[in-house]
Amino acid sequence: MRFVAEIDIMPLKEILDPQGKAVKLGLKNLGISQVEDVRIGKHISLELEADNENVAEELVKSACKKLLANLIMEDYSYKITVMA
Amino acid sequence: MRFVAEIDIMPLKEILDPQGKAVKLGLKNLGISQVEDVRIGKHISLELEADNENVAEELVKSACKKLLANLIMEDYSYKITVMA
Known part of the structure; x- marks a missing residue:
């Protein structure tokens, strides 16, 4: 089965977000x-093959922990759907 | 009223995504x-003050068009919720 995982990786709330501050200023100037x-x-957005949704979820979590997210400074959330 | 807009800005499907290719290879190696x-x-993620949801939506669309998204190469989608 083919699945699509939509993953958001955001800086932890306690971490300063200079990019966010710059965009806020930019929007104000506009x-x-x-x-x-x-x-x-x-x-x-990940497209992946898996036998079922549980296997897909394990793959997504593993991908986030191993590569996609820096867990010291970021957290991740995801939504997995079956691809039509 | 305070609203939170969760905005996703993605490269258009036709556009080559070298970063995506690199991550795919990285995941394979893992x-x-x-x-x-x-x-x-x-x-x-935008927190904003607005009188109602329609006004909030107009502000979000304006922010995306003016600054957040490069509409030549990217498209954007958003979800707006009232902040508790």
């Missing part, structure tokens, strides 16, 4: 001053 | 060879 906070991370 | 395709983009 007249969008209602933005109170900006946090920027990665969105990764 | 023994995760069931991954067929990898696409990498940005996930941006």
Whole structure:
């Protein structure tokens, strides 16, 4: 079966996000001053083959822990769906 | 009212994604060879003040068009929720 995992990898809340601060300032300069906070991370879309959803989930977790996320500074969340 | 917008900005499907190819190879080298395709983009979380959800949505669209997404090479999707 083919699955699609939509993964979000974000900096931990306690970690300073200079990129987010820069974007917030940029938006303010463009007249969008209602933005109170900006946090920027990665969105990764994985297509993978697996026998079932549990196996797919284990693969996704393993990929996040081994390569995609730096668990010291980031956390990850994911949504797995069967590909039509 | 305060809203949170979760925005995904991804390279257009037709555009080559060298970063995605590199991650796919990296996963394979780590023994995760069931991954067929990898696409990498940005996930941006915005906190903003707005009178209602429609106003919040207009602000998010404006922020994406003006600064967050390069519409020549990327497309964006978003989910807006009221902050508790």
